[in-house]
Amino acid sequence: MTILVTGATGLVGQELVGLLLQNGHTVHYLSTSKKKLVHNNHYKGFYWNPKTNEIDLDSLTGVEVVVHLAGANVAQKWTTSYKEEIIESRVLSTKLLFQTLQKTPNDVKQFVSASAIGIYPDSLTNIYNETDTDIDVSFLGNVVKQWENEVNQFEKLDLVVSKIRIGIVLAKNGGALQEMVKPIKYGVGAAFGSGKQSQSWVHIHDLAAIFYHVIEHKLPGIYNGVSPYPVTNAELTKAIARTLEKPLFLPNVPQFMMKLILGEMHQILFSSQQVSCRKLLDENFQFKFASLDKALIDLLK
Numbered sequence: 001m002t003i004l005v006t007g008a009t010g011l012v013g014q015e016l017v018g019l020l021l022q023n024g025h026t027v028h029y030l031s032t033s034k035k036k037l038v039h040n041n042h043y044k045g046f047y048w049n050p051k052t053n054e055i056d057l058d059s060l061t062g063v064e065v066v067v068h069l070a071g072a073n074v075a076q077k078w079t080t081s082y083k084e085e086i087i088e089s090r091v092l093s094t095k096l097l098f099q100t101l102q103k104t105p106n107d108v109k110q111f112v113s114a115s116a117i118g119i120y121p122d123s124l125t126n127i128y129n130e131t132d133t134d135i136d137v138s139f140l141g142n143v144v145k146q147w148e149n150e151v152n153q154f155e156k157l158d159l160v161v162s163k164i165r166i167g168i169v170l171a172k173n174g175g176a177l178q179e180m181v182k183p184i185k186y187g188v189g190a191a192f193g194s195g196k197q198s199q200s201w202v203h204i205h206d207l208a209a210i211f212y213h214v215i216e217h218k219l220p221g222i223y224n225g226v227s228p229y230p231v232t233n234a235e236l237t238k239a240i241a242r243t244l245e246k247p248l249f250l251p252n253v254p255q256f257m258m259k260l261i262l263g264e265m266h267q268i269l270f271s272s273q274q275v276s277c278r279k280l281l282d283e284n285f286q287f288k289f290a291s292l293d294k295a296l297i298d299l300l301k
Contacts, residue, residue: 002026002062003215004108006048006093007069009036011174012114012166015208016067017043023212028059030070050092053099060106065215068097068113068151074140075176078265087143094150101157110160112214113151117165117200117224119144122271124196129276130165130222138267160220167200167226167275169207172299177240181300184241190250192258195234197272200226203289203298213285223283224275228290233269236292243296 003020007013008029017027021042030048031037037045046059050070072089076082094113101108118140120128135141144165154161170177183189202210202225210225231239234252241248258266277285289295 001064002028003065003067004028004030004059004063005067005069006030006097007071007114010069011171012169012204012207013069015171015204016069016211019208019212026062028061028063030055030059048096050096051088053096055096055100057100057104060100060104060108062107064107065110065112066097066101066108067211067215068094068111071114071147074143074265075179075268076265077263078139083139087146090143090147091150094147094153098150098153098157101154101159108157108159110162110215110218111151111154111157112162112164112211113147115148115151115163115165115222116140116144117167117226117273117275118268118271119148119165120273120275122273124198124272127274127276128224130224130279136271138271139264140267140271160218162214162220163222164207164210164214164225165222165275166207167202167224167230167273169204170201170295170299171204175204177299180237180240181244184237184244184246184248187246188250189237189241189246189248191234191237191252192269193233193252193255195232195237195252197233197270198230198274199233199236200224200230200273200275201236201292201295202226203287203295205298206287206289209288210280210285213280213283217283219283223280224277225280226275226277227287227292227295228277228281229292230274231292239292239296240300243293243300
């Protein structure tokens, strides 16, 4: 099968592309950087630029599934212009894909998009599943709402439309975990705020496998891409320190301090979303790294 991937050179994209190639699929990918375009038998790059509505239509040749992962990194300081970039990178790119599929003859049968658990309201007590419709009033909640609204358009094309709401991705080569590790490695790690906020996480290997499972079984609808065992921020911090065999002795970092340093983006560290992956488990998905300790040993040892 030929699968078109956007965001293929990002953290999740690289992992998913590796899994697709390993399973004998051909990957076409879209990149805004002409320097990143390579062309070999099973891995072919094509140029696009959502800001100028440009896309190489050859990217669709023989494609049956589109996986949309592209979007600016939210873990950078949210200046006014960067907040626009976060929204536009998701909304404009999704719009361009929709318009392209709508106007161009193609063989696409399924559209699978990344999304984020940031859509769920901040709560220390709620456990969220895919049927919850309340949306967090934060900037991130608004981003995910706009993003998913654009993804919903693909249902008009009679495609199987799937959305994976991704939690905190734990990976070896970048992402949130490596940022958490830095202070702990130097003996200055600490939990944030009360440390009681729930953090729904997923090992990058399992996240790529979730996308693959949804493609393979043509599963429509929303799926929470998180491990079955969310933890609190304090538990996550302690587990990292334990895995690295480092002490934790500093008091928790107060919220006002992180707000001074990071501005509005500090919300990512303090918001609490306890998210269930029961729907995935009911679809017979099996996690390789369901427990946090197992995931951290794999990534940090």
